[in-house]
Amino acid sequence: MARFLLKRLFSATLTLFAVSVLTFLMFFALPRDPVSSICSKNCNPERLERVRDDLGLNDPLISQYAGYMKGIVTGRDLGSAQGGRCDAPCLGWSYVTNEAVSDTIARVLPVTLSIVIPAAILWLLLGVGLGMISALRRGTWLDRAAIGFSLTGASLQLYFVGAVLLMVFVYNLRLLPVPSYTSLFENPAKWASGLVLAWVALAFLFSAIYARLSRAQMLETLSEDFVRTARAKGLAKPTVYGRHALRAAITPVVTIAGLDVGGALGGTVITETTFGIQGLGRTAVDAVRSGDLPTIMATVLIAAVFVVLANVLVDLLYAAIDPRVRLR
Amino acid sequence: MSLSPVEGVALAEIESGADGDGPAAKGVVGRSPGQLAWLRLRRDRTAVVSGVLLVFFMVLGLSAPLIEMAYGVGPREQFQNLLDGNGMPLGYAGGVTGDHWFGLEPGLGRDIFVRLIYGLRTSLFIALAAALITATIGVALGTLAGYLGGWLDAVINWITDLTLAMPFLIIALALTPAITLRFYGERGQVSSAFGVGVLIAVFAIFGWTGTARLVRGQVIALREREFVEAAKASGAGLGHMLFRQLLPNIWAPILVSFSLAVPQFITSEAALSFIGVGLSDETPSFGRMIYDSLDYLQTDPAYVFFPGITIFALVFAFNLFGDALRDALDPKSSR
Numbered sequence: 040m041a042r043f044l045l046k047r048l049f050s051a052t053l054t055l056f057a058v059s060v061l062t063f064l065m066f067f068a069l070p071r072d073p074v075s076s077i078c079s080k081n082c083n084p085e086r087l088e089r090v091r092d093d094l095g096l097n098d099p100l101i102s103q104y105a106g107y108m109k110g111i112v113t114g115r116d117l118g119s120a121q122g123g124r125c126d127a128p129c130l131g132w133s134y135v136t137n138e139a140v141s142d143t144i145a146r147v148l149p150v151t152l153s154i155v156i157p158a159a160i161l162w163l164l165l166g167v168g169l170g171m172i173s174a175l176r177r178g179t180w181l182d183r184a185a186i187g188f189s190l191t192g193a194s195l196q197l198y199f200v201g202a203v204l205l206m207v208f209v210y211n212l213r214l215l216p217v218p219s220y221t222s223l224f225e226n227p228a229k230w231a232s233g234l235v236l237a238w239v240a241l242a243f244l245f246s247a248i249y250a251r252l253s254r255a256q257m258l259e260t261l262s263e264d265f266v267r268t269a270r271a272k273g274l275a276k277p278t279v280y281g282r283h284a285l286r287a288a289i290t291p292v293v294t295i296a297g298l299d300v301g302g303a304l305g306g307t308v309i310t311e312t313t314f315g316i317q318g319l320g321r322t323a324v325d326a327v328r329s330g331d332l333p334t335i336m337a338t339v340l341i342a343a344v345f346v347v348l349a350n351v352l353v354d355l356l357y358a359a360i361d362p363r364v365r366l367r
Numbered sequence: 368m369s370l371s372p373v374e375g376v377a378l379a380e381i382e383s384g385a386d387g388d389g390p391a392a393k394g395v396v397g398r399s400p401g402q403l404a405w406l407r408l409r410r411d412r413t414a415v416v417s418g419v420l421l422v423f424f425m426v427l428g429l430s431a432p433l434i435e436m437a438y439g440v441g442p443r444e445q446f447q448n449l450l451d452g453n454g455m456p457l458g459y460a461g462g463v464t465g466d467h468w469f470g471l472e473p474g475l476g477r478d479i480f481v482r483l484i485y486g487l488r489t490s491l492f493i494a495l496a497a498a499l500i501t502a503t504i505g506v507a508l509g510t511l512a513g514y515l516g517g518w519l520d521a522v523i524n525w526i527t528d529l530t531l532a533m534p535f536l537i538i539a540l541a542l543t544p545a546i547t548l549r550f551y552g553e554r555g556q557v558s559s560a561f562g563v564g565v566l567i568a569v570f571a572i573f574g575w576t577g578t579a580r581l582v583r584g585q586v587i588a589l590r591e592r593e594f595v596e597a598a599k600a601s602g603a604g605l606g607h608m609l610f611r612q613l614l615p616n617i618w619a620p621i622l623v624s625f626s627l628a629v630p631q632f633i634t635s636e637a638a639l640s641f642i643g644v645g646l647s648d649e650t651p652s653f654g655r656m657i658y659d660s661l662d663y664l665q666t667d668p669a670y671v672f673f674p675g676i677t678i679f680a681l682v683f684a685f686n687l688f689g690d691a692l693r694d695a696l697d698p699k700s701s702r
Contacts, residue, residue: 050525053525196637198654198661199671202675206665302534309536312642327541338537339533339537346532
């Protein structure tokens with residue numbers, strides 16, 4: 040177990056390292072001068088040169104990269120133009136927003152978390168529940184309705200669903216305020232009412248995929264010998280379905296859920312754009328538009344960290360759910 | 368699950384297909400798996416309907432310039448005289464008339480129908496090209512990794528993990544303008560063919576992982592089978608092993624994953640143009656239209672529905688067809 044974890048963490052670190060190098064090369068070594076986009080058209084050459092110097096763009100690439108990594112681990116001195124001392128998870132200084140990138144991230148990360156976590160709970164419950172029910176009631180109208188739902192949902196686009204939701208609930212019925220983010224700890228009711236449309240839109244589309252997947256898995260499991268054995272030795276249906284079959288059927292769902300949630304935490308770009316909520320994804324888009332390199336770099340890295348961590352977590356969960364899986 | 372589904376189905380079809388064939392159907396008719404799949408597909412009503420719909424969409428896309436001629440309105444023509452003072456189309460449902468079947472865009476006053484037809488062409492072309500390229504890359508890497516194993520497998524697996532760890536939308540968002548800039552410079556007029564090419568390239572870089580994983584798994588399962596061993600024992604080379612022994616046995620899942628990859632690329636292309644990458648405003652695109660329509664949800668609600676429903680119908684048809692194809696190729700699966 041401990042050995043598996045170490046091995047897995049090692050390969051995760053390696054992946055993250057590669058992602059960071061690739062991103063760094065992609066953005067810092069690209070032909071476009073990163074500074075000219077920071078400074079508007081009529082910026083004088085001296086200031087350009089100073090900014091370039093502050094960003095360390097005149098140093099060799101390797102020392103730029105090393106400096107960046109050192110900043111994340113121990114923090115570093117960025118010079119007075121960039122807010123001076125930058126503490127431990129230092130992700131650099133953004134000339135566009137004039138603040139430390141870690142401050143920007145600290146502000147927008149809770150937004151994305153508030154969108155993704157409730158939505159994920161909703162879509163998992165709805166999707167897996169629907170899939171299980173339709174597998175157990177195979178062939179009935181309930182099953183057909185669930186299949187229809189999942190086929191439709193899997194072909195709909197988030198921005199279209201979002202737009203329709205906005206139109207109906209915000210503009211026509213005026214049941215909900217225009218989506219916005221309020222801190223959960225400040226005002227829970229406002230937090231929920233501002234984000235509920237984003238949850239519903241995300242959960243609707245994702246639960247379609249999960250209903251389909253878990254239905255297929257459950258049907259396959261129900262035809263297995265161990266389910267028949269369990270029934271034959273006299274166990275009640277709920278015990279067999281709920282404890283024996285569900286556990287076997289849910290493992291692939293866990294894998295996909297882990298990757299989906301991990302991916303979504305790295306920024307729900309489309310959702311945030313549709314509903315006009317400033318989370319990690321929207322911040323990344325804005326950073327790309329304004330050529331804000333340190334922020335782009337940080338958002339890509341954070342997204343990658345979420346995906347990689349989700350991968351490790353899925354492997355661990357796998358072993359917890361399915362005892363046949365040996366961790367080596 | 369029945370014990371020998373393939374034989375069972377084959378028999379059933381020989382019996383039920385006996386009408387026109389006369390004496391031949393009475394005896395034992397040899398049918399290749401491909402023929403059986405084709406028969407099953409033709410008998411599946413969903414498959415036929417979605418297939419016809421797909422052909423219809425493709426014909427529409429291919430004949431976009433012809434439709435423009437017959438319809439008499441170009442995708443870049445503006446009809447400012449049909450808009451009111453605030454730039455809103457006059458009339459009902461966003462200005463739907465006999466001349467403008469789907470109404471006009473608020474603001475610029477361009478015809479929505481003809482822009483949708485051109486958007487369909489772009490979208491289908493990008494998705495099909497991307498699916499073809501990613502399938503090729505995925506099959507190549509997947510078979511090599513699965514068959515050769517060892518360090519090559521480890522490396523390819525790791526690259527797959529790495530590709531999956533990169534946030535696709537953000538990277539694509541950042542990469543496309545950078546690539547364009549590299550070729551065109553700050554002020555160059557970017558041709559729309561180039562924009563399409565860049566999008567396909569970005570999809571090719573990130574989209575192959577699913578097929579590679581699938582093919583690798585299939586090849587690993589086949590690798591230990593007797594016929595593979597027999598071929599190896601008779602001294603077959605690598606090329607023969609891959610192309611004559613392994614690939615013919617896994618074309619069915621590859622075909623299914625290809626047909627389900629196309630709607631995913633349609634969705635991704637629309638998502639990218641929704642967040643404003645890749646294609647310029649000159650090139651009509653579904654995602655772009657929906658993004659523009661978000662500003663008019665209150666004032667011109669019809670605007671969001673035309674592109675939204677078109678892309679839904681397109682993706683829906685592809686998904687249905689892909690599922691039907693899977694059922695036809697693999698009768699065992701209980702999706």
